[in-house]
Amino acid sequence: MSxxxxxxxxxxxxxxxxxxxxxxxxxxxxxVTRTYERLASRGIGGVLIVPLLADYDTVLMIREYSxxxxxxxxxxxxxxxxxxxxxxxxxxxxxxxxxxxxARQLELLKRITLSPxxxxxxxxxVLATELYPATAEGDEPEPLEVVxxxxxxxxxxxxxxxxxxxxxxxxxxxxxxxxxxxQLRS
Amino acid sequence: MSxxxxxxxxxxxxxxxxxxxxxxxxxxxxxVTRTYERLASRGIGGVLIVPLLADYDTVLMIREYSxxxxxxxxxxxxxxxxxxxxxxxxxxxxxxxxxxxxARQLELLKRITLSPxxxxxxxxxVLATELYPATAEGDEPEPLEVVxxxxxxxxxxxxxxxxxxxxxxxxxxxxxxxxxxxQLRS
Numbered sequence: 001m002s003x004x005x006x007x008x009x010x011x012x013x014x015x016x017x018x019x020x021x022x023x024x025x026x027x028x029x030x031x032v033t034r035t036y037e038r039l040a041s042r043g044i045g046g047v048l049i050v051p052l053l054a055d056y057d058t059v060l061m062i063r064e065y066s067x068x069x070x071x072x073x074x075x076x077x078x079x080x081x082x083x084x085x086x087x088x089x090x091x092x093x094x095x096x097x098x099x100x101x102x103a104r105q106l107e108l109l110k111r112i113t114l115s116p117x118x119x120x121x122x123x124x125x126v127l128a129t130e131l132y133p134a135t136a137e138g139d140e141p142e143p144l145e146v147v148x149x150x151x152x153x154x155x156x157x158x159x160x161x162x163x164x165x166x167x168x169x170x171x172x173x174x175x176x177x178x179x180x181x182x183q184l185r186s
Numbered sequence: 187m188s189x190x191x192x193x194x195x196x197x198x199x200x201x202x203x204x205x206x207x208x209x210x211x212x213x214x215x216x217x218v219t220r221t222y223e224r225l226a227s228r229g230i231g232g233v234l235i236v237p238l239l240a241d242y243d244t245v246l247m248i249r250e251y252s253x254x255x256x257x258x259x260x261x262x263x264x265x266x267x268x269x270x271x272x273x274x275x276x277x278x279x280x281x282x283x284x285x286x287x288x289a290r291q292l293e294l295l296k297r298i299t300l301s302p303x304x305x306x307x308x309x310x311x312v313l314a315t316e317l318y319p320a321t322a323e324g325d326e327p328e329p330l331e332v333v334x335x336x337x338x339x340x341x342x343x344x345x346x347x348x349x350x351x352x353x354x355x356x357x358x359x360x361x362x363x364x365x366x367x368x369q370l371r372s
Contacts (some may be wrong), residue, residue, distance in 0.1 A: 004258070005251055014200040014207070018209060018223050021202045024250035024253055032327040037204050039225075065191055066302035067210055067222035072190070073302045112352040114300045116252035116259045123352070141218040155363075158296060165307070166298040166353050173359035177341075 003029040013037070019066035038118050046109075047129040048078045050168050050175045051099055052129050056182065057152050059175065060099050061168070063145040074147060074160065075168040078123070091126040097138030099146055103128035109174050112167065125171050127178060151176045189215040199223070224304050231297075231308035233277040234264045236357050237285055238315050242365050243338050246285050247354070249331040260333060260346065261354040264309070277312040283324030285332055289314035297359050298353065312356050313364060337362045 005026040016022040020040040026032045050183050051060040059076075066073040079094035081087050088106040109125045149157055154172055157163060191212040208225040213219045237246040245262075252259040252331040265280035267273050274292040282288050296312045335343055340358055343349060 004256070006254070014202045014205070015211075016200045016207045016223055019205075019207050019225070020201070021200070021207075023202075026253070027253070028328045030328050031342050034327050037202055038254045039205070064303075065214070067212070067300040067303040068224045068307075069299060070190070070306070073299075075302070086326075110355070111350065112355065113203075113255060113259075114349040114352060116255040116261070116351055118233070119252075119254040120256070122349050122350075129219050141214045141220050142216050164297070164299040165302055166300060168296065169296070170356040170359065173356065 005029065005034075012040075018042075022161055036117075038120070041120040041122075043083060044081050045089075045124060046078055046080050047087055047094060047124045047126050048076050048171055049091045049095050049099075049103075049126050049128050050076055050109075050171050051101055051103065051131055052127060052175060052179075053148075054133065056131075056179050057103075057150050058102070058148050059151060059172070061147045061149050062098055063140075064146055065161070069164070072162065073165060074163045075165045077144075078167075081124070087124050088126065089126070091128065093136055095128055096134045096136035098140070100133060100135050101128075101131040102134035103126060104130035104132065106121050109171075109178065112170070114167070123167055125167070125174060127175055151179060172181075187359065191215065191220075198226075204228075207355075221253070222303075224306070227306040228297050229269060231310060232264055232266050232275075232281060233273055233284075233310045233312050234262050234293075234353050234357055235277045235281050235312050235314050236262055237281060237287055237289065237317055238313060238361060239317065239334075239364075240315075240370065242278065243336050244334050245337060246287070246359070247359065248284055250326075251328075254290050255350070256351050258348065259334075259351060260349045261351045263330075264353075264355055267310070267365055272285075273310050274312065277310070279322055280324075281314055281331070282320045282322035284330050286319060286321050286328070287314075287317040288320035290316035295357075295364065298355070298356070311354055311360060313361055315347045337365060 077098035081090040081098040191214045194211040209318040263284035
């Protein structure tokens with residue numbers, strides 16, 4: 001693997017309420033220089049939670065308005081991990097706020113990046129099982145619609161136009177594999 | 187499904203060489219008002235290409251420096267679709283630039299979003315088969331390392347720390363399913 005480029009300077013070039021854009025000057029190990037832009041990450045990342053029911057086939061997704069695409073999107077509940085907060089505790093809090101359930105079992109499946117060339121943000125994909133009814137006050141502008149979906153119908157689900165978010169589709173594949181591995185063990 | 191919120195105003199609040207941040211004022215159908223921020227999309231999105239060899243098991247990934255995470259990341263080749271360009275032609279161009287192959291067969295598997303609440307950007311996941319050696323001049327600061335990986339070793343691959351990009355991991359799962367469906371047909 002190549003040696004890491006040397007970063008000479010990082011500058012804030014623009015910022016808003018929730019975004020900060022940085023410029024990086026760097027020199028690659030072959031002497032080539034570049035200036036890259038990236039979104040700076042705030043905090044310690046986010047969680048995406050897959051609530052899996054006791055039939056080990058039904059997952060609870062939500063239908064939520066998304067300002068980036070200006071439409072309702074089918075996706076898994078997500079949220080930010082607060083400073084100093086355990087990520088599984090954050091996952092359970094978001095689950096209560098957005099889906100009306102808590103989970104007795106929470107397991108980190110994978111920590112992913114979205115677009116590592118342009119942002120450092122990390123999302124922790126968490127599987128939630130042994131669910132129980134529980135609610136917490138969120139900051140949603142309207143009640144979220146909870147949509148039960150079946151892992152055994154993954155192909156049909158992926159073909160749906162309202163399911164576009166790559167992280168949620170990846171989480172469906174990972175949990176389908178997790179369920180299959182569990183079936184093989186038992 | 188709820189009625190779409192009404193968008194009253196969109197404002198540019200910050201911009202840089204490659205990013206533009208917008209604010210949206212909107213009213214949900216229940217009367218609740220919100221101001222959201224998002225990254226505005228430029229162009230018609232991107233392509234992510236999965237080059238699959240004739241053994242229907244080996245895919246070619248690349249190891250590339252990523253400024254967002256400040257390290258080398260294992261991922262599939264990606265690039266922007268230029269205005270007016272067919273997305274499969276864009277996919278083949280990026281494949282030649284980054285992997286040194288062209289493809290006689292290109293198939294769009296799914297158009298995904300990254301984070302639809304905060305950005306509208308779309309990535310088209312394209313499967314490339316029937317490869318042949320071909321190169322095109324890219325704008326990479328250093329030669330990219332091409333890394334053959336096996337779909338049959340997906341679990342081990344996902345466990346590798348240098349593979350973090352959600353889109354690439356999703357593409358691995360989708361192509362593994364594509365290969366299995368092809369085997370069932372034949």
